[in-house]
Amino acid sequence: MIRLRRAGRRFGAHAALSDLDLTIHAGERVAVLGASGAGKSTLLALLNGSLEPSSGSVEVLGEDLASLSAARRRPLQRRIGSVSQNLALIEQVRVVHNVNAGRLGRWSTARALASLVWPRSLDGVRDALDQVGLGWALYERTERLSGGERQRVAIARLLVQAPELVIADEPVSSLDPVRAAEALALLSRPDAGPATPQRGAGNCATSHDGAADVRRPIAAPLAERARTLVVSLHQPTLAREHCTRVIGLREGRIVLDLPVADATDAALHDLYELA
Numbered sequence: 244m245i246r247l248r249r250a251g252r253r254f255g256a257h258a259a260l261s262d263l264d265l266t267i268h269a270g271e272r273v274a275v276l277g278a279s280g281a282g283k284s285t286l287l288a289l290l291n292g293s294l295e296p297s298s299g300s301v302e303v304l305g306e307d308l309a310s311l312s313a314a315r316r317r318p319l320q321r322r323i324g325s326v327s328q329n330l331a332l333i334e335q336v337r338v339v340h341n342v343n344a345g346r347l348g349r350w351s352t353a354r355a356l357a358s359l360v361w362p363r364s365l366d367g368v369r370d371a372l373d374q375v376g377l378g379w380a381l382y383e384r385t386e387r388l389s390g391g392e393r394q395r396v397a398i399a400r401l402l403v404q405a406p407e408l409v410i411a412d413e414p415v416s417s418l419d420p421v422r423a424a425e426a427l428a429l430l431s432r433p434d435a436g437p438a439t440p441q442r443g444a445g446n447c448a449t450s451h452d453g454a455a456d457v458r459r460p461i462a463a464p465l466a467e468r469a470r471t472l473v474v475s476l477h478q479p480t481l482a483r484e485h486c487t488r489v490i491g492l493r494e495g496r497i498v499l500d501l502p503v504a505d506a507t508d509a510a511l512h513d514l515y516e517l518a
């Protein structure tokens with residue numbers, strides 16, 4: 244799914260990442276941990292194609308992203324879902340349009356433009372918003388939402404995209420502990436295709452007080468369609484609960500790479516020591 248060979252990234256004279264060798268297989272859920280400035284965002288930007296390596300190579304879904312033309316990159320990009328720290332939401336439009344942006348890679352330009360006037364695929368948008376506890380926000384203007392609500396809109400956009408690989412950079416940093424756990428459960432849930440509501444199962448939310456009610460069973464028996472997740476986090480506890488593997492970065496290098504069962508406090512301790 245992902246292969247880095249001696250990948251590095253410099254910003255001017257500063258090496259943000261150096262000599263990374265890394266292989267991530269389909270279905271793995273990988274937490275990227277490390278102190279502020281360790282290189283987590285830079286690594287995830289290499290993986291979602293928004294940055295190119297300054298040295299070495301980065302292969303994602305079998306392709307070397309840097310070597311692809313824009314036209315060849317587009318279909319690949321559809322298979323990669325990304326949540327970045329800036330969320331990339333259009334603030335002035337209603338939430339429904341931001342969620343539907345997850346489908347843009349599959350829609351023709353005409354259909355995308357028409358949807359700005361008469362929103363399409365509303366059931367899917369409603370369902371995704373229900374899952375993140377924002378069922379009430381379909382026609383809210385995005386700019387009126389709180390930081391945590393915006394973060395959940397970005398996750399709903401990713402749910403309608405239904406990508407096979409999710410690259411998420413601190414996707415739950417603005418969420419309270421309960422919603423952070425719920426959002427990570429959604430991101431790490433195997434991709435069973437566009438979600439279908441399970442009426443009566445208690446999975447549909449909500450009210451404007453934001454009381455999320457995301458009780459959908461998260462352990463789907465679809466190993467062959469398991470979604471691959473690479474997520475940067477600042478809370479090791481969330482990594483332990485939702486990921487299968489932990490990678491630790493320090494000053495732009497991988498200093499630990501462990502199955503989650505071995506990622507004890509002692510193992511992680513040095514990661515957060517000041518240099």
Ligand SMILES: Nc1ncnc2c1ncn2[C@@H]1O[C@H](COP(=O)(O)OP(=O)(O)OP(=O)(O)O)[C@@H](O)[C@H]1O
Pocket residue numbers: 254257258259277278279280281282283284285286
């Ligand atoms: N666009 C840029 N221009 C110059 N330096 C950059 C740029 N982006 C990142 N850096 C530098 O690269 C290093 C790694 O940054 P990065 O954002 O990847 O760290 P991080 O681990 O994600 O940090 P945080 O947890 O604070 O988000 C830092 O020293 C940062 O200052």
